[in-house]
Amino acid sequence: MHKGKGMKFVGDSRISAERKPNIPKDYSEYPGRTEAFWPNFLLKEWLAGSVFLVGFLCLTAAHPSPLEGMADPTNASYIPLPDWYFLFLYELLKYDFASGPYILLGILVIPGLAFGALLLAPFLDKGPGRRPHQRPVAVGMMLLALASVIWLTYESASHVNWEQRAEANKPVPPSAVEIDKESEGYALYENNCMSCHGAELQGGAAAPSLIGIDKSAEEIATIAREGIGSMPADQFKGSDEELEKLVQFIVSVNDQAK
Template structure:
């Protein structure tokens, strides 16, 4: 011990004889934390094993969800399908909607693709360095909490608007999403093959192939999309005309030719430009109304 304030005074450290000095082997031996429950524990293997167990449970849960609900696959990609509306996964819907606005698309597409996302994610990365306060209660951190709440509200709003607009587009264009259409076809096929619960529909054929309307059809614009056999292109959203008379009358078909329907624009003027007359179009509509399955 030292007494007084002399700088050259000798300092003597007095140890406690009750504390046993550890040997080299004891100092190298890891401490057993079991004597201090809830305080600390060895990282390897105790803590790491718990993390692995939690990870395995989460992974098994994800695998169960993946196997219970198959991926909603559509038809094979068709670049000619103008009726297809591309949609990203739900967690990118807010960005998809953001790129629809004038100030983030067109001449400002770089701002929408790089600028705005870079600002948002850059701020997220810098948040731990900018907000260095020790307070953990959110109401005591007004700036950080306000930015977080504003971001959540913005992403939620853009996601909702994007999905609502998609539903409106489907309704206006009379489009059934491909994955839903394929699922319906799959269920219909299983029901038909599962014991005759549903009677197999008779394959439709061209009716009155020698009618004058059939010759006019070969000259009309209908041929380009619906094909010579009237089978259309279902994968591209172009319906078949085989059996169209079962659901549409001559007047209905004439109205579709003149006014269009869904993705199909009015075909009256293009047919007139190709040399057809009003009488020819009338015969064409009459022949298409004759296309019935029974």
């Protein structure tokens, strides 16, 4: 209660009853070294984040990530790959010093030292300056880490044919074809072809899909006996009668897909 001014109530005694204008402090005495958080610094951060977000959305719209089919535990030819942001660690494990008997070095020691060094960078370089040339240790470690990640990611991605992989592993809609898994033809397919072409004939990383192929029954039978491309000969182990049943099964599935 203030004499002559009446009584004022506030929710917290630490809050002043007198409202002050929200005017940032004057930092003109320290040009280039600091600035007001609101609105100067926050506005810059918001603009930078908006530019990155718009660019990222444009990239995902122009190059959408391809979806693969459902996981098939019977497909032994499928080669799993990590997400793109872990490809550099995946590539690291291909080198002799980080694989085989030195696998613990590749999965624990080297990544642990790298990320630990980045965490320690602010404590190793305590210089007062904020410009890059005034922080040689921290900037050098960050540039080394960035260059390593970019190079390892590029090396890993350059050895993968992403279009072919997406085409081979594209999901087949369940309603597209109806596969009779109780038929004799499917049993023959299961024993001779499933390990490479998948349980739903969808194909895999090392074998194409058998749905939607433009080949006659005679051509399919010839390929099963003589092979084609990377497929070796004599893949089918059975009699001519069994081969005919297998071919008719594959042809019937493709007739449904048309």
